[in-house]
Amino acid sequence: MNSSPVKIGLLGLGTVGAGTVNVLARNQDEIQRRAGRAIQCAKACVQDVSKPRGCDLSAVQLTTNVHDILDDPEIGVVVELIGGEATAREWVLRAIRNKKHVVTANKALIAKHGQEIFSEANKAGVMVAFEAAVAGGIPIIKTLREGLAGNRVSRVTGIINGTCNFILTEMREKGRDFTDVLQEAQQLGYAEADPTFDIEGVDAAHKLTILAAIAFGMPLLFDSVYTEGVSTVTAEDVANAESLGYRIKHLGIASQTEKGVELRVHPALVPKQRLLASVEGVMNAVEIQADAVGEALFYGPGAGADPTASAVVADIVDVVRQLTADPENRVPHLAFQPDNLNHPAIVPMEEIETAYYVYCLVSDQPGVLADITAIFAAHKISISAIEQHHAAGVQSQVPLMLLTKTTKESNLQGALKEMADLESVKGKVKRIRVELEH
Amino acid sequence: MNSSPVKIGLLGLGTVGAGTVNVLARNQDEIQRRAGRAIQCAKACVQDVSKPRGCDLSAVQLTTNVHDILDDPEIGVVVELIGGEATAREWVLRAIRNKKHVVTANKALIAKHGQEIFSEANKAGVMVAFEAAVAGGIPIIKTLREGLAGNRVSRVTGIINGTCNFILTEMREKGRDFTDVLQEAQQLGYAEADPTFDIEGVDAAHKLTILAAIAFGMPLLFDSVYTEGVSTVTAEDVANAESLGYRIKHLGIASQTEKGVELRVHPALVPKQRLLASVEGVMNAVEIQADAVGEALFYGPGAGADPTASAVVADIVDVVRQLTADPENRVPHLAFQPDNLNHPAIVPMEEIETAYYVYCLVSDQPGVLADITAIFAAHKISISAIEQHHAAGVQSQVPLMLLTKTTKESNLQGALKEMADLESVKGKVKRIRVELEH
Known part of the structure; x- marks a missing residue:
């Protein structure tokens, strides 16, 4: 077993990048006990090396030249966190051609260029992982691809944009107007300075594209997703829904019907007694309907530095386990390497x-x-x-x-x-x- | 890539066994598109070959002699579904020594003999998978071992016994007494003829033992779990809790504290606004608190033929993917093999x-x-x-x-x-x- 540390190069060091550096450092011991090998964040590519980042960078070499990472033979895994499409696509493809494994949180990149990237990765014999692209800290990609692999999935219904859910929750709880709450969400950092992608449903449509492909075994068809945002929902609609026994949620829906697959993102009234109706604030949840499991729901934070880093690091651990372990012992039975179990005191x-x-x-x-x-x-x-x-x-x-x-x-x-x-x-x-x- | 079917041998053909045969047959096409290889249920060991089983057995060879499976070099994966401890342990160990991969739904076996079994499996170079042992159709083992691998977990709180949750739900919704509801649960098949393991919390303690080990990186310490059942909860307690703003749930709790690890199973009042309080009937849910993800919850059916089969088949697919794929392409990016995507009609x-x-x-x-x-x-x-x-x-x-x-x-x-x-x-x-x- 190779016991040298796996060296990671980060592309981008914004909120999620800093979160990833922090989680890798803070949980270094637990992560190594799980992965069987140390993971070291060696380099990060940024636009401005002097900007404060909110994480300890003493062991991280900063560079403004992406080739210091993409062309460094010591870097085994490239983590793409710059967002956007064109540059991200170019860098990811170059990393793949240089035989580096790639982890990305970029939903637009995967929804629109996923098939090209996966095909290049298969040719190069490297892994591409993207758990953080959908529903932040909820491991929904792994759940659908592996945990429910025996099922025929009939429907995926998700609250997959935290900004929309925060706005709708505030409107309901405090009777406030859309514009008013949006401004607060921007001040709190829950909404971008340009919130169009979130509130018009484009971000949710990227994520739904990925979920539908994985659930139904179909290509990534972003252009086929019908998309409506939340900006037309009024405080009066929210109150009316409440009085009728519903809550308004912004949903992404992928559904197998007799006519074909429905792909749609829009606000919807959800009966109050459904678990999805109780998902509030910036939290996300995805409900799966499938023939064997019946109904299942997966709930957690959909955004934020640490929750998104949770998904990024899980992907890195997946890659490292695959690189490191004997095939039959890829994931240790009890999650941690058997010679590395703690023997804690049990509280009487x-x-x-x-x-x-x-x-x-x-x-x-x-x-x-x-x-x-x-x-x-x-x-x-x-x-x-x-x-x-x-x-x-x-x-x-x-x-x-x-x-x-x-x-x-x-x-x-x-x-x-x-x-x-x-x-x-x-x-x-x-x-x-x-x-x-x- | 090896393209011959992987042959499965079932030990036991009760509810979950028949469910597994049904799911493997019904979703044959989707499973093969995901796993990259056909999975064939070739043999099943039963006590009575003439008993009706509720599944199509035309392609399954029945035997009353377990060695027809354990010693058959054609069988690649043994699925243990007989339950109990002594015989299950003996058969699983023999399968492992015969270099067969093992999938089991047996929580008692893993909670009490897991370490011996894992150690033998590591020596033999075979896989042992047990997703179905905890929380039925919810892929909580995979979620904790892989999906949250970047986290330091501080607390696991689960509704992990469907019988207890059904009883408490009925008591609350209909104001009925414990004994009365238990009888109905037995008639509905939600409770065993001897319900002691369920209602006294032993079954939940088995599951909590496994969850705690995986969450915290500690050994399987079944004997350290404090266990109380639901039989002392009265209709009056349930009504009192309701009037105070709570619901009574039977919880399994594993918690990291400054004094050490708490391992306990008992009824508890849960504030109504928590998602766990809304988990009703035979459904299960596990709430995870961890440093990076914060709070996440995983919800689904905790028992039953098809939901448990969902977990068993997911484990089989995991094994087959590991046996079949190139290491870097163990799980296809979009869950299904790239040359096997459907191109469905999109509904306007x-x-x-x-x-x-x-x-x-x-x-x-x-x-x-x-x-x-x-x-x-x-x-x-x-x-x-x-x-x-x-x-x-x-x-x-x-x-x-x-x-x-x-x-x-x-x-x-x-x-x-x-x-x-x-x-x-x-x-x-x-x-x-x-x-x-x-």
């Missing part, structure tokens, strides 16, 4: 910390709440809600329930034990933990 | 069929609704809701909105055009499509 249950729901029957008499709250206070447990239901008529026992704030399980056990000993508490005191509160 | 937008929300301003005068509904009827469009808001005071224009049933886009366009020509309709008539209604 008494030590875990969570919130609790507590329930018991108590005598319907004065002083019960005072006794119980005193016990919880003595065990340093804060109570966030307590309810005692007084019975109509004469009834000696009534239910009491309370919610605690986060505390140690041993503290709770101590309190419950004392509670059970109170004369006013009848029968068993029960507790159920509360999770995912924050 | 006028031909798509969906429901529509329609909005416009109309004069506040008698006869407007009659005119509009007549136009929709003439274009054969059914209206499912129509609302005209009458203004307080004197106002000449009021909003009108309607929802149609599913119709052809060209029909709608025709109706909207006529509507726009009505004297009583003011300004533009707007429509937004309605999706995912069923």
Whole structure:
């Protein structure tokens, strides 16, 4: 097994580039334990070497000349993060002809020039990976290409543009107008200075083109995608949809029908009870309908430095595993190399910390709440809600329930034990933990 | 490239086995286009060859002697679907020593004997795949091992037992008691005749053991999982949780904390607004918290013949791709072999069929609704809701909105055009499509 580090060259060092440098550095140890080999970000091509980048560049050689990367025999993997079409296509093709593996986050490049690039890569015997091109941190390309490989896919429905989803969510939650929210999205960095590609649906159409090809085994047909954006949706439409039991989402839809394949991107009313309707803000989600799995949904952040870097680095690890491992052990069974497992301490249950729901029957008499709250206070447990239901008529026992704030399980056990000993508490005191509160 | 079919031998032909035979047969063409090679289910080992199996066995040789499969040099991949521990372990180890790749859906086997099996597989140079062991049709093993390989995972929270989730969902939706719902689940085939493993949390603990190892790079520590089932949850607890803004879910939790790793399976109150709280019935979902991706969630059916077969077949395709393709082209860029893409008809937008929300301003005068509904009827469009808001005071224009049933886009366009020509309709008539209604 080759144990020298794999050297990466980045083309572009914007938001996602800096995120990739950061993730590779921060998780160096875990990534090496997974990939079986160190991954080193050796060079980055930028337009301005003096611009601050928000990442530690002490081990990264900056250059303004792309050939310092594309023609360097030491660079094994080129990561294209400049976006756009013409230059990206030229550089990627040159990297491929120089026998370098390519990882890209560029949806326009793949949607419009994918087939040419893949064909060149097959000829050159190198890999081209593009997980980050669709739905940011959600590994939807891998899921469709590999995880659902036994299925006949009938429909892909995705919220695949975070800017549109953020705008529609804000319009609904705060009753605000489109223009107003768009300005905020631009200030927050969720929308580009020129937001046309996002809000007119072009970005979503690039991504849908890729999803449809992979789901249905068809070519990349960007020009066949019907595209409508969100700029015509008004606050009144959003409120009307809500009153009818729907939420407006900007969807990309690829659907197999008897007439052929539908490829379309447009706003749509989605019934509130569907999971997709609950996908809010800049989050993305893709729902798959397929004959064997039935319905599945994959949810996560669709953009941003770290989530997109998550997908870029996963692709780099895929390439490195393929270069490094014996074919039969490409991916280690337990994700990490077997001689590199940690043996962590397992936390005893008494030590875990969570919130609790507590329930018991108590005598319907004065002083019960005072006794119980005193016990919880003595065990340093804060109570966030307590309810005692007084019975109509004469009834000696009534239910009491309370919610605690986060505390140690041993503290709770101590309190419950004392509670059970109170004369006013009848029968068993029960507790159920509360999770995912924050 | 080797183009002869890969021959599969099934150990066990129960629900999942029959599902696997069905999926391999039904999607033969798509699977071969993805894997680059035909996959043939050649043999199956069963206890009773005359029992009906719910799948076409005309091409499958049945045997009661496992050595007809384990010792057959023609069989390349053994699929273990008998469940249980001792016999499954023995047969899997023998298959491995005979240089056969192994696919298994057996969570108990992997959780308790995984390390021994993986170590033998590494020695023999064969693959062992177990996607179907956790969360049925959701490719969560692949997602954690590969799709999120750049991340440091901090927490895995899963609804990973469909029986428990079905029971808790029924209790909430219908106010029913645990025992009552359990009986129904058994009749529906969602719960085993002996439901102990499911309802006491042992099955979830097996799955959590596997998820934790893969997420955190630690050994399989089944004995360290704290386990509580759902049998103590009452209808009253479920109602109380609801009134406090929560839903009770049976969770598997693996969490990295400062004190070490927490491994626990128990019922928990989950705030209603979390996606996990909306996972109902026999569905599963796994939420991942990790440093780069942030939060992601993967949702799908956790059990059943076809969904589990989806995972089994994905593993078989993974093995076959590794055996068949050039290393650099293990997974085709667009999922299917490049010379095997379909060129489907693309449906023109006028031909798509969906429901529509329609909005416009109309004069506040008698006869407007009659005119509009007549136009929709003439274009054969059914209206499912129509609302005209009458203004307080004197106002000449009021909003009108309607929802149609599913119709052809060209029909709608025709109706909207006529509507726009009505004297009583003011300004533009707007429509937004309605999706995912069923």
